[in-house]
Amino acid sequence: MYYKMKLADKVRVPPNRLGEELxxxxxxxxxxxxxxxxxxxxxxxxxxTRVADVGEGEIIPGDGAVYYDVEFESVVLRLGLQExxxxxxxxxxxxxxxxxxxxxxxxxxxxxxxxxxxxxxxKNARLICQxxxxxxxxGESVRARVVTLxxxxxxxxxxxxxxxxRQSGLGTGRWLEEDLQKEKDKEKEKGGERxxx
Numbered sequence: 001m002y003y004k005m006k007l008a009d010k011v012r013v014p015p016n017r018l019g020e021e022l023x024x025x026x027x028x029x030x031x032x033x034x035x036x037x038x039x040x041x042x043x044x045x046x047x048x049t050r051v052a053d054v055g056e057g058e059i060i061p062g063d064g065a066v067y068y069d070v071e072f073e074s075v076v077l078r079l080g081l082q083e084x085x086x087x088x089x090x091x092x093x094x095x096x097x098x099x100x101x102x103x104x105x106x107x108x109x110x111x112x113x114x115x116x117x118x119x120x121x122x123k124n125a126r127l128i129c130q131x132x133x134x135x136x137x138x139g140e141s142v143r144a145r146v147v148t149l150x151x152x153x154x155x156x157x158x159x160x161x162x163x164x165x166r167q168s169g170l171g172t173g174r175w176l177e178e179d180l181q182k183e184k185d186k187e188k189e190k191g192g193e194r195x196x197x
Contacts, residue, residue, distance in 0.1 A: 015064035043078035106161035
Protein backbone atom coordinates (compact mmCIF):
# COMPACT_ATOMS: atom_id res chain seq x y z
CA MET A 1 0.00 0.00 0.00
CA TYR A 2 1.18 3.53 -0.78
CA TYR A 3 1.46 6.07 2.04
CA LYS A 4 2.12 9.80 2.19
CA MET A 5 4.34 10.31 5.23
CA LYS A 6 5.76 13.23 7.19
CA LEU A 7 9.31 12.42 8.23
CA ALA A 8 12.24 14.17 9.91
CA ASP A 9 15.95 13.81 9.21
CA LYS A 10 19.25 15.67 9.40
CA VAL A 11 20.36 16.76 5.92
CA ARG A 12 23.90 17.72 4.88
CA VAL A 13 24.02 20.69 2.49
CA PRO A 14 27.41 20.69 0.73
CA PRO A 15 29.47 23.91 0.86
CA ASN A 16 29.28 24.50 -2.91
CA ARG A 17 25.44 24.73 -2.71
CA LEU A 18 25.14 27.09 0.28
CA GLY A 19 24.40 30.16 -1.89
CA GLU A 20 21.34 28.51 -3.53
CA GLU A 21 17.73 28.47 -2.31
CA LEU A 22 17.89 26.28 0.80
CA UNK A 23 14.58 24.35 0.53
CA UNK A 24 15.27 23.52 -3.14
CA UNK A 25 18.79 22.21 -2.33
CA UNK A 26 17.50 20.16 0.62
CA UNK A 27 14.70 18.67 -1.53
CA UNK A 28 17.22 17.63 -4.22
CA UNK A 29 19.61 16.14 -1.60
CA UNK A 30 16.74 14.14 -0.03
CA UNK A 31 15.52 12.96 -3.45
CA UNK A 32 19.04 11.79 -4.41
CA UNK A 33 19.55 10.00 -1.08
CA UNK A 34 16.14 8.44 -0.53
CA UNK A 35 14.20 7.79 -3.76
CA UNK A 36 14.42 4.09 -4.67
CA UNK A 37 15.96 3.19 -1.30
CA UNK A 38 14.45 0.86 1.29
CA UNK A 39 14.02 1.35 5.02
CA UNK A 40 12.54 -1.72 6.72
CA UNK A 41 10.62 0.45 9.22
CA UNK A 42 9.34 3.04 6.73
CA UNK A 43 9.12 1.17 3.40
CA UNK A 44 10.34 1.75 -0.16
CA UNK A 45 10.79 5.44 -0.95
CA UNK A 46 8.93 6.39 -4.14
CA UNK A 47 9.34 10.17 -3.99
CA UNK A 48 10.27 13.00 -1.67
CA THR A 49 7.57 15.52 -2.52
CA ARG A 50 8.06 18.56 -0.29
CA VAL A 51 10.28 20.09 2.38
CA ALA A 52 7.89 21.27 5.11
CA ASP A 53 10.26 22.83 7.63
CA VAL A 54 13.98 23.58 7.96
CA GLY A 55 15.50 24.04 11.42
CA GLU A 56 18.69 25.81 12.45
CA GLY A 57 21.88 24.85 10.63
CA GLU A 58 24.74 23.17 12.43
CA ILE A 59 28.40 23.29 11.41
CA ILE A 60 30.72 20.44 12.32
CA PRO A 61 34.42 21.43 12.60
CA GLY A 62 36.47 20.08 9.70
CA ASP A 63 33.45 19.84 7.36
CA GLY A 64 32.49 22.87 5.29
CA ALA A 65 28.88 21.68 4.97
CA VAL A 66 25.91 22.76 7.07
CA TYR A 67 23.63 20.14 8.66
CA TYR A 68 19.93 21.01 8.94
CA ASP A 69 17.14 19.32 10.90
CA VAL A 70 14.42 18.95 8.27
CA GLU A 71 10.77 17.86 8.18
CA PHE A 72 9.65 16.61 4.79
CA GLU A 73 6.86 14.71 3.02
CA SER A 74 7.44 11.52 1.12
CA VAL A 75 5.45 8.86 -0.70
CA VAL A 76 6.43 5.32 0.29
CA LEU A 77 5.34 1.82 -0.65
CA ARG A 78 4.86 -0.54 2.30
CA LEU A 79 4.24 -4.15 1.40
CA GLY A 80 2.85 -6.74 3.77
CA LEU A 81 2.51 -10.50 3.48
CA GLN A 82 -0.90 -11.53 2.07
CA GLU A 83 -1.50 -8.00 0.76
CA UNK A 84 -3.28 -7.84 -2.60
CA UNK A 85 -1.42 -5.59 -5.04
CA UNK A 86 -1.75 -4.56 -8.66
CA UNK A 87 1.21 -4.31 -11.00
CA UNK A 88 2.30 -4.43 -14.61
CA UNK A 89 4.03 -7.42 -16.25
CA UNK A 90 7.41 -6.16 -17.50
CA UNK A 91 9.02 -9.46 -18.51
CA UNK A 92 8.09 -13.12 -18.99
CA UNK A 93 10.44 -16.11 -18.82
CA UNK A 94 10.07 -19.88 -18.83
CA UNK A 95 9.90 -19.83 -15.00
CA UNK A 96 7.43 -16.96 -14.54
CA UNK A 97 6.67 -13.27 -14.93
CA UNK A 98 8.28 -10.17 -13.44
CA UNK A 99 5.68 -7.68 -12.22
CA UNK A 100 6.55 -4.02 -11.69
CA UNK A 101 5.12 -2.52 -8.50
CA UNK A 102 6.55 0.89 -9.38
CA UNK A 103 9.92 1.22 -7.66
CA UNK A 104 10.54 -2.52 -7.42
CA UNK A 105 9.73 -5.72 -9.33
CA UNK A 106 8.12 -8.85 -7.90
CA UNK A 107 8.24 -12.44 -9.16
CA UNK A 108 5.17 -14.42 -10.19
CA UNK A 109 6.45 -18.00 -10.50
CA UNK A 110 4.71 -20.31 -13.03
CA UNK A 111 3.57 -22.54 -10.15
CA UNK A 112 1.70 -19.54 -8.68
CA UNK A 113 -0.18 -18.49 -11.84
CA UNK A 114 -2.82 -21.20 -12.09
CA UNK A 115 -3.69 -24.77 -11.11
CA UNK A 116 -3.20 -25.65 -14.79
CA UNK A 117 0.05 -26.61 -16.48
CA UNK A 118 1.72 -23.47 -17.91
CA UNK A 119 3.49 -23.36 -21.29
CA UNK A 120 5.98 -20.61 -22.20
CA UNK A 121 5.49 -19.09 -25.66
CA UNK A 122 8.94 -17.54 -26.13
CA LYS A 123 8.16 -15.99 -29.54
CA ASN A 124 5.21 -13.98 -28.17
CA ALA A 125 6.67 -13.65 -24.62
CA ARG A 126 3.55 -15.18 -23.05
CA LEU A 127 2.78 -17.74 -20.37
CA ILE A 128 -0.22 -19.83 -21.46
CA CYS A 129 -2.50 -22.02 -19.32
CA GLN A 130 -2.73 -25.38 -21.11
CA UNK A 131 -6.47 -26.11 -20.70
CA UNK A 132 -8.21 -22.71 -20.52
CA UNK A 133 -5.75 -21.05 -22.96
CA UNK A 134 -5.67 -17.99 -20.69
CA UNK A 135 -2.32 -16.21 -20.93
CA UNK A 136 -0.14 -13.53 -19.38
CA UNK A 137 1.98 -11.22 -21.51
CA UNK A 138 4.23 -8.18 -21.14
CA GLY A 139 2.28 -4.96 -20.56
CA GLU A 140 -0.68 -6.64 -18.86
CA SER A 141 -2.05 -5.48 -15.54
CA VAL A 142 -2.28 -8.19 -12.87
CA ARG A 143 -3.82 -8.44 -9.42
CA ALA A 144 -1.85 -10.76 -7.13
CA ARG A 145 -1.19 -11.51 -3.47
CA VAL A 146 2.24 -11.09 -1.80
CA VAL A 147 3.34 -14.50 -0.48
CA THR A 148 7.07 -13.95 0.14
CA LEU A 149 8.76 -10.73 1.17
CA UNK A 150 12.49 -10.20 1.72
CA UNK A 151 13.56 -6.56 1.44
CA UNK A 152 17.27 -5.74 1.24
CA UNK A 153 18.05 -2.22 2.55
CA UNK A 154 21.67 -2.23 1.32
CA UNK A 155 20.94 -3.57 -2.17
CA UNK A 156 17.27 -2.81 -3.01
CA UNK A 157 17.66 -4.64 -6.36
CA UNK A 158 18.41 -7.86 -4.43
CA UNK A 159 15.04 -7.70 -2.64
CA UNK A 160 12.75 -10.66 -3.29
CA UNK A 161 8.99 -10.35 -3.50
CA UNK A 162 6.97 -13.42 -4.46
CA UNK A 163 3.40 -13.25 -5.76
CA UNK A 164 0.51 -15.68 -6.32
CA UNK A 165 -2.59 -15.51 -8.53
CA ARG A 166 -3.95 -18.96 -7.54
CA GLN A 167 -6.98 -17.65 -5.65
CA SER A 168 -10.31 -16.26 -6.78
CA GLY A 169 -10.34 -12.52 -7.39
CA LEU A 170 -6.74 -12.59 -8.62
CA GLY A 171 -5.38 -12.66 -12.17
CA THR A 172 -4.92 -10.41 -15.18
CA GLY A 173 -7.45 -7.66 -15.87
CA ARG A 174 -8.81 -9.76 -18.74
CA TRP A 175 -9.21 -12.87 -16.56
CA LEU A 176 -11.06 -10.91 -13.89
CA GLU A 177 -13.45 -9.45 -16.49
CA GLU A 178 -14.11 -12.94 -17.90
CA ASP A 179 -14.81 -14.30 -14.40
CA LEU A 180 -17.16 -11.40 -13.64
CA GLN A 181 -19.07 -12.03 -16.89
CA LYS A 182 -19.38 -15.75 -16.06
CA GLU A 183 -20.85 -14.85 -12.66
CA LYS A 184 -23.35 -12.46 -14.26
CA ASP A 185 -24.36 -15.14 -16.79
CA LYS A 186 -24.89 -17.67 -13.95
CA GLU A 187 -27.08 -15.16 -12.10
CA LYS A 188 -29.17 -14.58 -15.22
CA GLU A 189 -29.59 -18.36 -15.68
CA LYS A 190 -30.70 -18.73 -12.04
CA GLY A 191 -33.11 -15.83 -12.43
CA GLY A 192 -34.54 -17.37 -15.63
CA GLU A 193 -34.98 -20.78 -13.92
CA ARG A 194 -36.86 -19.19 -11.02
CA UNK A 195 -39.17 -17.31 -13.39
CA UNK A 196 -40.11 -20.46 -15.38
CA UNK A 197 -41.51 -22.40 -12.37
